Amino acid sequence: MTIRVPVLQQGKVLIVSVQDALSDSDLLNVQQDLLDKVFSVNATGVVIDVSALDVLDSFGTRTLSDIAAAIQLRGAKTVIVGIQADVAMSMVLLGLSLPRVATALDLEAGMALLGQRHVA
């Protein structure tokens, strides 16, 4: 079963909300869909909301980091928002820290970082 994650658009910013039950191949689909959309709408920024995730393991983190790197090559900026406290701690112990990726507390803070006002 393939899970598709909707990519929302607000101006030139794309917003994607990653859900918990995503397998590795689902995550790769999200990566592909998101990158396609970044290219097709010439997005200047992407916010990836991971607040629904209660596990972010090495594969998930690497995928997020790959997405951010690809988007950066396109001249756009990625912000990962909503990493839960428990998840953050396990990431640190795993040795994962997303050093080159912008992060923010929540969607609103992420949008602000991209110079956008989030309209709820």
Added chain:
Amino acid sequence: MSTVESDIVMACQITSDADVVSARQRGRTVAADMGFSRPDQALIATSISELARNIVNYAKTGTIELSLVDRGRKRGLQVVANDNGPGIENLEAAMTDGFSTTRSLGLGLPGTRRMVDDFHIVSEPGKGVRVTVVKWLH
């Protein structure tokens, strides 16, 4: 002090990446029922995710089994990841941050060791891998 192992409370066949997700979700439920804190639940679920992914990536199929363990007054959750895949040639290298024979980050095994309290790995080339980890309730 010896560790007393109880019956297996959960057994998962791991054959696909969807099984990785269900194993970590079921593991988290068991950990929550045992009274583990939310941070510890996340550590247990993430460890299961790493161990189960190694099975899929390197051995194709294997099992994840959870059981309750007691050592003295301590109670813990034991996770055993078992496969009959190609095994690990150089265990010492496999336990080093950043070492990977695939394109992964090479953090699965060393990262898992940091997330749990007890970590034990047995492997020989051609004879599969068996990883046993325990998280103790505080």
